[in-house]
Amino acid sequence: MTVTRFSFFSRVSLIGPGLLVMLADTDAGSLILSAQSGATWGYRLLLLQIILVPVLFMAQELTLRLGLATGKGHGELIKEYFGSWSAWISVVTLVICCIGALLTELSGLVAVGDLFGIAPGKTLVTVVSLLTLMIWTGSYRSIERIAICVGIFEIIFVLLAWLAHPGGTGWVYEMVDIPLGNTSYLYLVAGNIGAVLMPWMIFFQQSAVVDKGLKINHLRAARWDTAMGAVLTQVIMASVLVLATVTLGQVNPNMPLQNITEFSNAVIPKLGSFYGLTLFALAMAGAAIVATIVVSLTAAWGIGEMMGFRHSLSDHPKSAPWFYGSYIFILILCALLIYSNAKYLVALSVAIQVMNAILLPMVLMFLFLLAKRALPPQYALKGWYSIFVGTVLCITSGFGLLAGCVGTFMSW
Secondary structure, three states, rough: OHHHHHHHHHHHHHHHHHHHHHHHHHOHHHHHHHHHHHHOOOOOOOHHHHHHHHHHHHHHHHHHHHHHOOOOHHHHHHHHHOHHHHHHHHHHHHHHHHHHHHHHHHHHHHHHHHHOOHHHHHHHHHHHHHHHHHHHHHHHHHHHHHHHHHHHHHHHHHHHHHHHHOOOOOHHHHHOOOOOOOOHHHHHHHHHHHHOHHHHHHHHHHHHHHHHHOOOOHHHHHHHHHHHHHHHHHHHHHHHHHHHHHHHHOOOOOOOOOOHHHHHHHHHHHOOHHHHHHHHHHHHHHHHHHHHHHHHHHHHHHHHHHOOOOOOOOOOOOOOOHHHHHHHHHHHHHHHOOOOOOOHHHHHHHHHHHHHHOOOOOHHHHHHHHHHHOOOOOOOOOOHHHHHHHHHHHHHHHHHHHHHHHHHHHHH
């Protein structure tokens, strides 16, 4: 009995990096994009959310395998196998994506604070101060627990979608009505691909399993962790799309979302003023905070791997000043950048996700090649599965790039 209980808790303790990165995947920018998709196109982007579940798992399972088998971060492996120039390009791309994501997270938190009449400056100072204190005093495991506890509030969106009472069968026909000839639709398709498969996710999960001390014998449990997270994040994305369709889509059919206040005002009448506002704020704030933690850590880890300085949360700040300094600097920089521009959250969120889609081919190319070259033979990507994974990643990233470029060009 004791052995069984110990084994159970040991396995549960392995859960974390996969669930955490997936909760961060459903960040403020992704949720806003999903709401925009529902408000503008109804259920026509719902099928894409389902299709992306196995693609998301496939990509993150490779980075998970790389971290467990090599004990190195993604940036370190790129530098080792493809040289410093490739590593620099990869890390610069990572930092750009991280800054873009942080702008949407902090803007989202400012917008949530605004729902309660809290000034942007107070929100930003509070968030940056608390997250700085958290990383300064915590270990990876403690930060992981805090982030998951905060991020789990995102499940409220599933409840909100159910309480909004979507009904009828029209959604089935609308879901398969895919207007690929419409450039506005393609722009949001690219955004949704970039919102689900984010470049920084690959770097984060690989560094996280290394920092947590997981080994290759933990691969099975870590795969389950990642698979459950992939399903959960897409359920949340789909729920927000449905919620926006039956609220915003009914109030202003086919009209684009302008801001978070507009979204919350459409949701609240379905639930009652106090409870609706509170639940909506908790869900949105949870999404933004967990992503802020994850993205800031990802940037600091990536820079540390490239520059070669100590970059583990097990290191005391005095022995890893550049790592902790990078984390804090990026947070403060992004807070200053969005201090007076939070009103552009919706347009910024969509643009950032489209940028992710455009950058995705390069990121997935390195991931695929490392999975073939950097792993021990028994774990390396090979055979029919290698062909299948390569084809899926190529089609997904290629379509995201094409849709993003065409949608962006035509929108100008």
